Amino acid sequence: MMELKTRPRTAQTLREALEDDIAVGRYPPGSRLDEVTLAKRFAVSRTPIREALIELSVAGLVEIRPRRGAFVRDIGISRLVEMFQVMAELEAMCVRLACRRMTAQEQAELVAAHEACILAADQQTPDGYFHANERFHEAIYAASHNGFLAEQARALQNRLKAYRRLQLRVRNRVKGSLAEHQAIVDAVLEGDAEKAENVLRSHILIQGERFNDFVASLGEQRS
Amino acid sequence: MMELKTRPRTAQTLREALEDDIAVGRYPPGSRLDEVTLAKRFAVSRTPIREALIELSVAGLVEIRPRRGAFVRDIGISRLVEMFQVMAELEAMCVRLACRRMTAQEQAELVAAHEACILAADQQTPDGYFHANERFHEAIYAASHNGFLAEQARALQNRLKAYRRLQLRVRNRVKGSLAEHQAIVDAVLEGDAEKAENVLRSHILIQGERFNDFVASLGEQRS
């Protein structure tokens, strides 16, 4: 047994805790989320656990099959590609708007985030790059000045988190990602909305494709 | 008092029932959704009511302020415009994909839906047009062959339902909507993805603008 009872100090919600556990692979896709087990783990009753699971199911991370329980949603590769396609379009929309509306501070933040990415890439710390990358994209969402769009983008990014993380393991992907970021920053600073949009769109789409390759290569190894 | 106890025969879920009640204006924006009242109305305990409210809050229709209850989300005019902007982009993406990938049956369904719209418009029954219109857009979502995208589009359309309904009351809007539909169908049949995308995008955006006008005109009346 010997389970850690719960996450220590941070007063996050149950939903967030479960979200992280799923993203980090503690509960792998397809696995069953037993209510009483979770209740014991977090030292609460089943009620708040159920409520958290319902939230996650609406958010799409978990699938609740009536009368038989909650399962970590196992996203097929084709659906994953679909999700990256939508993500690409949302982000493209974000930069397009950002080009027109972003303030000087927001431009500065974008550049700063980009430089943080470069730094993190130098240090060969993939997790560091992951976080810097999140900051970079967040800067774009915020600069769109469309709060609803930003929320949608964040929500979807969150759902894809686990897969994006994996994706960075692909050979030379960090380097490529960085070059694409550079092109995006350049286009934004030039005010070339169309170019920025196109570069960002393919920056995201490429992730879906690379992930596809990644999975395919796993399949080859096995055979 | 004299409340109807619950919707009669249809075995919809609690969430759907509340969704409809909100869309139809039974619970206007900003109003409080008292758990015990709802529980009595639907003749269930608070537990399933709470779970439904949580679903609605994640879906964005309801806002849960901790320790003080659930409220029908009052969407400000500017946020509404933001939502229509995103909706426009999602639908544009749908037709773009649909142009490339739709089957003959799907084309036929789109045309059929369009004809149903014309019919409903002739009969001057705004609610009839509303439903025919939903069918038309659903045809486009489905034809995108991107299941995730279709889900997102449906979800957002659902959130905007109440406002789209109101919006059709604007003078000559049905006529204009119909003309736009015709242009979309034409472009799709020609296989002109770019044209279809642009027409559909402005078809949605116009709704946000018209809604804006609508609200503004209400303001004038009051003063």
Next chain:
DNA sequence: TCAATTGTTTTTGTATACAATCGAATGGAT
């Protein structure tokens, strides 16, 4: 040996009971 049916056990779904918090009302002081 395998299939099917029945009985047991586990787990979800719902109701109810209890605890904690918020807000309104009341009362007192300036």
Next chain:
DNA sequence: ATCCATTCGATTGTATACAAAAACAATTGA
């Protein structure tokens, strides 16, 4: 009369109890 504090009521959040359904196991029959 107004403002602040305290108390009481109402309502949310959580725990527990109960009902119903599904998964599982065992036993019986072919």
